[in-house]
Amino acid sequence: MFHAEFKGKVSLVTGAASGIGNAVARELAAHGSAVVVGDIDAGAADRAASAIREVGGQAVGLRVDVSSRGEVEAAFARVEADLGPVDVLVNNAGISIDRGVRGVTDEEWQRTIAVNQTGVFLCSQAAARSMIPRKTGRIINIASRAWLGWFGQVAYASSKGGVVSATRSLAIELARHGITVNCLAPGLIDTPLVRSEPPEVLERLLRAQPMGTLGEPEDVANAARFLASDRARAVTGQLLYVCGGKSLYAQPAMA
Amino acid sequence: MAGEGRVLVRADGDDDVVVAVSSALVTAGWIVEHAGRSTPVSEGPRLDGIVFVPGLLDTVAGLDVDPAAELVELVESLGRRLRSGGDGGARIVAVGSRDWLGWAGRPAVAAQAAGLVAAVRSLALERGRAGLTVNCVLALPLDAHRRRHRGAVPGTHLHEPVALTPEPVTSADIAATVEFFLDPRSNYITGQALHCCGGASLLSSLSV
Ligand SMILES: NC(=O)c1ccc[n+]([C@@H]2O[C@H](COP(=O)([O-])OP(=O)(O)OC[C@H]3O[C@@H](n4cnc5c(N)ncnc54)[C@H](O)[C@@H]3O)[C@@H](O)[C@H]2O)c1
Numbered sequence: 001m002f003h004a005e006f007k008g009k010v011s012l013v014t015g016a017a018s019g020i021g022n023a024v025a026r027e028l029a030a031h032g033s034a035v036v037v038g039d040i041d042a043g044a045a046d047r048a049a050s051a052i053r054e055v056g057g058q059a060v061g062l063r064v065d066v067s068s069r070g071e072v073e074a075a076f077a078r079v080e081a082d083l084g085p086v087d088v089l090v091n092n093a094g095i096s097i098d099r100g101v102r103g104v105t106d107e108e109w110q111r112t113i114a115v116n117q118t119g120v121f122l123c124s125q126a127a128a129r130s131m132i133p134r135k136t137g138r139i140i141n142i143a144s145r146a147w148l149g150w151f152g153q154v155a156y157a158s159s160k161g162g163v164v165s166a167t168r169s170l171a172i173e174l175a176r177h178g179i180t181v182n183c184l185a186p187g188l189i190d191t192p193l194v195r196s197e198p199p200e201v202l203e204r205l206l207r208a209q210p211m212g213t214l215g216e217p218e219d220v221a222n223a224a225r226f227l228a229s230d231r232a233r234a235v236t237g238q239l240l241y242v243c244g245g246k247s248l249y250a251q252p253a254m255a
Numbered sequence: 256m257a258g259e260g261r262v263l264v265r266a267d268g269d270d271d272v273v274v275a276v277s278s279a280l281v282t283a284g285w286i287v288e289h290a291g292r293s294t295p296v297s298e299g300p301r302l303d304g305i306v307f308v309p310g311l312l313d314t315v316a317g318l319d320v321d322p323a324a325e326l327v328e329l330v331e332s333l334g335r336r337l338r339s340g341g342d343g344g345a346r347i348v349a350v351g352s353r354d355w356l357g358w359a360g361r362p363a364v365a366a367q368a369a370g371l372v373a374a375v376r377s378l379a380l381e382r383g384r385a386g387l388t389v390n391c392v393l394a395l396p397l398d399a400h401r402r403r404h405r406g407a408v409p410g411t412h413l414h415e416p417v418a419l420t421p422e423p424v425t426s427a428d429i430a431a432t433v434e435f436f437l438d439p440r441s442n443y444i445t446g447q448a449l450h451c452c453g454g455a456s457l458l459s460s461l462s463v
Contacts, residue, residue: 240444247446
């Protein structure tokens with residue numbers, strides 16, 4: 001019954017060529033939104049967009065490196081010219097690095113912060129500029145349960161902590177303009193990234209988690225669709241974990 | 256999204272919220288069973304969800320019965336009726352108050368609301384393997400704006416928190432958030448305390 005929920009809306013999902021972002025893009029398209037599949041990998045973005053069109057959705061692929069101000073501003077200008085202003089921004093593009101504190105290089109630290117944290121700022125700023133005059137908008141940031149801290153995650157967790165903090169400040173500042181800003185924190189989601197862990201590591205991670213199962217990208221996508229909808233107009237500045245309870249308990253000594 | 260299942264709404268107050276929740280659920284296709292504190296519930300058809308509304312938004316002095324203990328008892332007594340994990344599990348949603356963050360003039364409500372959040376998180380841990388998800392929606396009193404206009408809380412210079420968003424939070428907003436957690440597609444979300452209060456939670460360190 002909600003299939004027309006996003007009719008006439010334009011959604012930009014970053015990092016939407018793969019994994020969670022791809023599921024979010026498919027979900028919003030399935031519910032009537034025109035979707036821009038933004039990704040640093042132009043070919044993969046085009047393929048993902050054409051897969052959405054094949055099942056009847058409206059989608060275009062767009063190359064954008066979210067860490068570059070020039071590329072982000074050009075992307076927003078292009079979307080506005082071709083489809084109209086962005087109604088829903090999903091800041092999903094992210095890279096992860098799993099390295100103990102002694103081994104993290106300056107380049108790794110800076111790239112992680114540039115993509116995961118600065119990328120959220122640049123895209124949100126561009127979106128806010130066009131949403132404020134229209135007095136409506138939705139921004140959804142994909143953080144991570146890891147912002148709470150974990151072994152080998154000093155760079156990644158710091159970047160995601162920045163995303164959580166940015167979400168709250170943006171929510172406070174933009175609320176009176178009718179714009180909500182929320183954050184989803186996935187736990188262990190079944191994407192190629194997680195499947196690349198050795199089976200025994202995955203097994204141990206699942207044992208330290210209340211529901212004992214992996215989540216699906218679609219679980220995150222469904223939550224993103226709720227936050228993007230009019231139904232969630234009173235929900236802002238929130239951090240919602242999609243993690244099977246992992247945020248409630250994990251035993252670091254086991255890792 | 257579309258509720259094809261059966262949900263028990265156990266309510267002891269916050270009538271506007273209960274009406275909004277029930278009508279949203281019926282519209283979405285759920286079969287809704289109503290119960291109060293004294294309704295026997297342990298026998299009956301299989302349940303896909305429970306909504307627990309203890310009445311924390313309406314009260315100023317606090318409830319006569321501890322809502323956290325009531326939720327634990329309710330889940331216990333409904334145990335055999337809840338759909339099992341292998342069969343999709345069941346969703347439990349409690350409606351609490353933003354007061355759990357602490358509020359002048361309502362310390363008893365705050366304590367009960369905080370207790371409810373702790374019970375939700377504990378049940379989520381305990382019942383995760385059984386396929387139960389347990390979450391809560393934390394809202395503002397529906398007359399928050401009126402309370403704010405009445406002036407500072409006696410003995411303080413502090414005014415009732417209200418939504419930062421342009422419109423006051425309505426019972427329909429709360430109902431929509433409850434419905435989200437009841438959605439079978441929300442089955443990987445558990446132990447969450449989601450504020451539906453237009454950002455009125457945001458200046459508290461406990462709210463993240
Ligand atoms: N998979 C999980 O379990 C998990 C858990 C917590 C958080 N997350 C977060 O969810 C988001 C998506 O993760 P995923 O697992 O789907 O990852 P993924 O690697 O499958 O997809 C990420 C996409 O982002 C794109 N990308 C990378 N750098 C970019 C840049 N600078 N500009 C634009 N696009 C860029 C990649 O090309 C890729 O298509 C990330 O922010 C990640 O941190 C994932």
